[in-house]
Amino acid sequence: MHKEHAEAFPQRHSHSAGPPLGPAPGRPDGSRRALRIGLGGPVGSGKTATVAALCRTLREEFSLAVVTNDIYTREDAAFLLRAAVLAPERITAVETGACPHTAIRDDISANLEAVEDLERAAAPHGGLDLVLVESGGDNLTATFSRGLVDAQIFVIDVAAGDDIPRKGGPGITTADLLVINKTDLAPYVGCDPAAMAADAKTQRGRLPVVLTSLNSEDGVAPVADWTRTRLEAWQQRETVSQ
Amino acid sequence: MTVAAALLVLTDGRFPAGGHAHSGGAEAAVRAGRVTDSATLEDFCRGRLHTAGLVASGLAAAAAAGVHDPRTLDEAADARTPSPALRRTSRRLGRQLMRAARAAWPSPALDALAAARPQGAHQPVVLGLVVAAAGLTPQDGAYAAAYESVSGPATAAVRLLALDPFEATAVIARLAPDMDGVAGEAAEAVRGGVDALPAASAPLLEVTAEQHAAWPVRLFAS
Numbered sequence: 001m002h003k004e005h006a007e008a009f010p011q012r013h014s015h016s017a018g019p020p021l022g023p024a025p026g027r028p029d030g031s032r033r034a035l036r037i038g039l040g041g042p043v044g045s046g047k048t049a050t051v052a053a054l055c056r057t058l059r060e061e062f063s064l065a066v067v068t069n070d071i072y073t074r075e076d077a078a079f080l081l082r083a084a085v086l087a088p089e090r091i092t093a094v095e096t097g098a099c100p101h102t103a104i105r106d107d108i109s110a111n112l113e114a115v116e117d118l119e120r121a122a123a124p125h126g127g128l129d130l131v132l133v134e135s136g137g138d139n140l141t142a143t144f145s146r147g148l149v150d151a152q153i154f155v156i157d158v159a160a161g162d163d164i165p166r167k168g169g170p171g172i173t174t175a176d177l178l179v180i181n182k183t184d185l186a187p188y189v190g191c192d193p194a195a196m197a198a199d200a201k202t203q204r205g206r207l208p209v210v211l212t213s214l215n216s217e218d219g220v221a222p223v224a225d226w227t228r229t230r231l232e233a234w235q236q237r238e239t240v241s242q
Numbered sequence: 243m244t245v246a247a248a249l250l251v252l253t254d255g256r257f258p259a260g261g262h263a264h265s266g267g268a269e270a271a272v273r274a275g276r277v278t279d280s281a282t283l284e285d286f287c288r289g290r291l292h293t294a295g296l297v298a299s300g301l302a303a304a305a306a307a308g309v310h311d312p313r314t315l316d317e318a319a320d321a322r323t324p325s326p327a328l329r330r331t332s333r334r335l336g337r338q339l340m341r342a343a344r345a346a347w348p349s350p351a352l353d354a355l356a357a358a359r360p361q362g363a364h365q366p367v368v369l370g371l372v373v374a375a376a377g378l379t380p381q382d383g384a385y386a387a388a389y390e391s392v393s394g395p396a397t398a399a400v401r402l403l404a405l406d407p408f409e410a411t412a413v414i415a416r417l418a419p420d421m422d423g424v425a426g427e428a429a430e431a432v433r434g435g436v437d438a439l440p441a442a443s444a445p446l447l448e449v450t451a452e453q454h455a456a457w458p459v460r461l462f463a464s
Contacts, residue, residue: 071461072459072461095263097263097264097265097398097461098402098461099263102263103262109258109341113334113341
């Protein structure tokens with residue numbers, strides 16, 4: 001796992017892993033806007049657990065909010081509320097009409113509105129630094145529109161089969177960060193996380209891959225470190241553009 | 243100058259204005275056992291078209307005609323929508339349509355209504371302004387609203403019932419003459435004042451919308 005860090009993170013300043021090029025990250029009216037990071041991946045891979053762990057790790061440093069996209073409405077939002085990872089007013093559930101990928105890729109209007117409502121509500125309290133947009137568990141083809149998020153994380157897990165990275169798909173090959181989760185289960189499911197990571201790297205070129213085990217102490221650290229770096233780069237751009 | 247093909251762009255099911263997450267009451271009707279197949283879906287859609295569809299059609303045509311202040315029409319839509327859940331849904335969809343339309347057909351009229359109603363104006367009122375911004379006619383606005391009033395539930399029924407998609411499309415096609423009639427009636431009503439716009443009501447849609455909004459588990463937002 002530590003070996004993965006060393007190999008994955010040197011790329012984080014590269015163009016491919018950097019913030020997307022485009023207009024200045026402010027709103028048309030000049031007010032600041034939060035960095036938006038999407039988390040996608042198959043059902044059960046640990047997206048919601050990753051969001052919860054990220055919130056716990058980053059909430060003291062940054063002002064955070066979360067948008068969930070459930071297949072059956074509010075399941076994920078309810079989990080995050082029960083876990084009390086953020087104040088309830090910082091968590092919004094978007095309903096997706098049985099098509100979670102549509103809401104994050106083809107018709108992003110409901111998600112954009114959820115993000116903007118969270119930003120508006122937080123504005124009197126110093127605004128938001130980061131909005132995490134979690135997709136409903138979907139399949140390997142689901143990716144976020146660049147109109148909705150600035151960067152995306154794709155979460156898979158060792159228990160779903162070690163051939164997933166080899167199969168590829170847009171999430172595996174193009175996400176700004178690929179997370180291979182539940183490495184603690186590898187011995188029980190007869191899977192080699194290092195081989196999965198190697199397969200993933202073949203698919204992804206210079207884009208980073210990290211292995212996580214959220215059950216271990218600070219298990220989300222590789223994802224939190226990557227997020228922190230993206231956020232710092234975003235805020236530097238924001239300063240430059242103002 | 244009218245740009246007839248813009249109507250195809252606007253009413254395309256892939257137009258990103260949020261409709262995909264709404265069933266137009268079909269989910270509640272399916273759960274209640276009132277919609278079970280293509281025949282009952284057709285009955286449901288016909289009922290919706292001649293009530294909620296007609297009201298939306300009249301408001302859209304009136305907004306497209308540009309005779310009345312859109313805010314007055316927005317209040318007229320409130321008055322014609324007893325269910326608070328449906329009013330919220332309509333405003334949410336209006337806001338989403340506004341976002342997509344301002345990218346597709348930028349216009350001062352859309353900017354003005356977006357500024358006056360930042361949380362969203364009623365969807366049919368926004369639709370009418372969009373129709374005008376796209377160079378279409380009030381009659382086109384009436385058609386767009388009438389079509390949406392049945393295409394939404396029919397598409398949702400395909401997902402809810404695993405209905406044969408060809409049958410669902412055939413349902414919409416069979417309703418085309420009804421849509422013509424509703425759009426004609428709505429466009430005609432625009433000649434009168436705001437109070438003369440259609441105010442048909444579907445009490446069961448209103449009641450089940452309130453129930454649906456309280457369900458803890460559902461596939462569609464409305």
